Amino acid sequence: xxxxGPVGGQPRTNSTLPSRPEPLDDCVIGNCAVIRPKCKQIxxxxxxxxxxxxxxxxxxxxxxxxxxxxVVIEEELQKLKxxxxxxxxxxxxxxxxxxxxxxxxxxxxITEIIDWEHPGYYPWWAERWAHRCLTLDGSDHLIEPLWxxxxxDMETEKYQSRVTDHVLPVIEVYEVCHVTYHNYGNWxxxxxxxxxxxxxxxxxxxxxxxxxxxxxxxxxxx
Numbered sequence: 001x002x003x004x005g006p007v008g009g010q011p012r013t014n015s016t017l018p019s020r021p022e023p024l025d026d027c028v029i030g031n032c033a034v035i036r037p038k039c040k041q042i043x044x045x046x047x048x049x050x051x052x053x054x055x056x057x058x059x060x061x062x063x064x065x066x067x068x069x070x071v072v073i074e075e076e077l078q079k080l081k082x083x084x085x086x087x088x089x090x091x092x093x094x095x096x097x098x099x100x101x102x103x104x105x106x107x108x109x110i111t112e113i114i115d116w117e118h119p120g121y122y123p124w125w126a127e128r129w130a131h132r133c134l135t136l137d138g139s140d141h142l143i144e145p146l147w148x149x150x151x152x153d154m155e156t157e158k159y160q161s162r163v164t165d166h167v168l169p170v171i172e173v174y175e176v177c178h179v180t181y182h183n184y185g186n187w188x189x190x191x192x193x194x195x196x197x198x199x200x201x202x203x204x205x206x207x208x209x210x211x212x213x214x215x216x217x218x219x220x221x222x
Contacts, residue, residue: 024120027095028129028167029053029174032216034181035204039216042122046084050077053174059218060176080173083166087123094119095130099139125163128154178219 023041030040030053043049050057054077061076062068094101095118103112118130128147131140147154153162187202 024122025118026052027118027134028126029171030056032179032181036118039179039181042087044090046081046087049087050081050084055218056174056177056179057170059222060173063176063222064173080170084170085123085125085163085166087125089124090121091124091127092119093122093127093130095122095127096135097127097131097139097143098135098137099142100137102139124151125154125159128159129163129167178222180217180219181215 025036025038026040026042026049027038028042029049030038032039040052043052057077057080058073061073065072065076067073094113094116096115097113101113101115102110103114105111131143144156147156147159152158186205188205189200189202191200192198
């Protein structure tokens with residue numbers, strides 16, 4: 001994988017895994033409907049990544065293929081693994097390249113990128129995936145011409161055949177399995193406290209570190 005395109009006038013460098021990698025939230029496949037930290041993390045290899053999501057994948061495959069036969073389920077699981085795009089090299093990703101996070105000057109030159117809330121060393125294809133799936137401000141029209149400058153494999157048609165066509169089937173299977181989140185959704189409520197915002201509000205306890213035992217449980221009856 002060649003990421004030789006210039007960024008900010010300097011050669012872009014990439015990296016294999018950091019020397020002491022920490023688990024990163026899975027916002028690609030295991031993107032559960034909870035705020036960070038997510039319930040699943042991205043593994044350092046395809047095998048480890050699938051280990052983290054295998055329980056839901058097996059239930060999803062069982063429902064899709066209408067079978068409880070473990071042999072059939074494992075065969076289908078292996079097919080998904082074999083077709084999954086190689087995550088290496090792992091490169092530094094921002095995770096939210098929306099209009100509001102890209103600062104430009106009067107000469108239309110990028111001066112800085114802000115809001116580094118979701119960065120990490122993700123698979124080479126994850127930045128484009130995150131931008132396509134998570135950014136809803138229309139900035140895809142601005143960013144689209146730049147992907148192929150980072151790597152020929154990020155060009156739209158190649159990316160579709162190398163990444164999208166192989167990741168989407170995994171997500172579709174994963175989302176067939178329903179889960180329940182216990183110890184999640186409790187709120188601290190507050191009264192109105194100012195003239196400029198004269199209404200009550202609240203704080204999600206899990207977002208403030210108030211919940212320490214969130215449970216991601218696969219629903220039994222499905």
